[in-house]
Amino acid sequence: MSDVFLSYASEDRERAGELATALGRRGWSVWWGRKITAGQTFDQAIERELEAARAVVVLGSVHSIESEWVKNEAAVAAERGVLVPAVIDSVKLPLDGARLGVRPPQRTGLPRDPAAMRSTRALVILFAWVTCMAAAQASERCGDVVVLDTQERHTLRYTFAPPPGAHASGGVTLVLLAGGAGHVDLDAQGCAQKLKGNSLVRSAPLFNAAGFATAVVDAPSDFQGEDGLGGFRTDPRHAKELGLVIADLRTRTRGAVWVVGTSRGAISAANAASRLAGPAAPDGVVLTSALMAGQSGARKPWVAQSVFDLPLEEIRVPLLLVGHAGDTCVRSPARLMDRVATGTRSPRQQVVTVSGGPPGPAPTGLDACEGRTPHGFVGQDTEVAAGIARFVRGGTY
Known part of the structure; x- marks a missing residue:
């Protein structure tokens, strides 16, 4: 007892x-x-x-x-x-x-x-x-809110959170790009008020605990409506703005910067990894539950976008793709991850299909693409975050 x-x-x-x-x-x-x-x-x-x-x-x-x-x-x-x-x-x-x-x-x-x-x-x-x-x-405080001005006459905010007790620079920072509309609605304390169920928003504290700094990026001020980032995710200007975040973090930490995107956020991560160069370019990229199958004929054309709409052959940094065998979201079939990997010029890459998780019936329709499902690795945050950490540090998932 x-x-x-x-x-x-x-x-x-x-x-x-x-x-x-x-x-x-x-x-x-x-x-x-x-x-x-x-x-x-x-x-x-x-x-x-x-x-x-x-x-x-x-x-x-x-x-x-x-x-x-x-x-x-x-x-x-x-x-x-x-x-x-x-x-x-x-x-x-x-x-x-x-x-x-x-x-x-x-x-x-x-x-x-x-x-x-x-x-x-x-x-x-x-x-x-x-x-x-x-x-x-x-x-109560999730991190420091950093505000950047862009050439598009709007502002871009992100929350910067160093690992607990960190004082020295030179570590790795993970830029976390949520899916959905991309608008996490950061408050004054740097905490997300929306998309709280998103796997990367949930996992930010786990990455901090593992010794990484994190940057949770909000949608730009002009892209916070119903559609959020919408079709802007594949736009070269979006990649350029993410480059501002990366360059700012590189100056702030004097360390490596990786981009990590999940679901629709994986489109943004692939956009940055394939189009940026120099100090604004990421040192590596992680795509989880990436949208790889478009929805042709959708009422809004941008809904059909996927990572294959980007110049994947220009990705020349380490690449990790993680999907879930139980993901029933029609937009992110795990079987297509190998095709994404072979389409890049990444010098070090790994494709991982996770299985397991809480028992229960498989979600269907749009519900299958939500964060608290296999699509969002529900119940497996610790496992997935640990695997990503190992790969970023030069090992295998």
Whole structure:
């Protein structure tokens, strides 16, 4: 039996691990493994630990509020009277707080009942509160917002985030290009307010933790409407503007700069890699779930664009392509990645097809092209980010 059962969504595993480690250092045994058998409500191990734990800490996040597993675990904990909600994002509890008779930890004040403080559960509540509030305060700022003026009379913004504790220059910076409309809507703290489910937006902290600086690029000020970047992704002017970001980062860090694009953002990355030269050119390029199959006859012509609309033969830097075997988005079939690779002059390249991920029915239609699907490597962020890191550092995925 463990003192604490930690309930969380798979996407929050990194943060769950940090809390588990912190609780362990305080002398509490923590069960936070997750081995789910398809078709069962609870795995026997989960059920056993859930029923025996003295406290059940439920991480409330943008991911967990959609997780049936977390909701079920929270319900069992509430019925036992051992639920400890720990909100790590600006969200409501995974379950109806009024129905369960619990409230999330407040951002001010501490438990006031001295007698309650002596119980294991109250101590876990206090420590989880302190840990999560410290994490929330540390994560309020996502990076420095850099604003660049372009020759097209609009501005281009990106968030620059160095790796934790980094002071020396000369490392590698990853320019992260989201898919969809490309408009991540950076706020004053450098945090994306849109496209939060995009795999690269989700993975920026993982790249930072792996020792990379990151630059999450927003759509230019003139391309923030419904279509966002739209047909501008294949435009030479778009490549030139990304070159401004790369050159600025190279000056700022005096290190290498790679471009990483996912889904429709892979078109932007390939555009930069194939058209830029000199200090504005990237040192390498990573394309994940790249759009490789156009949609002819679409109402908006730019919807038909793919990476094959670019001069791929001009890509002469290291190239990594990553797709998912379970990706059912018709625009990004993994089988076409080899064709992209052979069309370039990259001196070092690798094509990787990822498999696995959370069980469930395959999404269809436009839903299959969203970030929280195999197209966006849902549930596999850590694995994919680690593979990209190995390749960027000169190894193999």
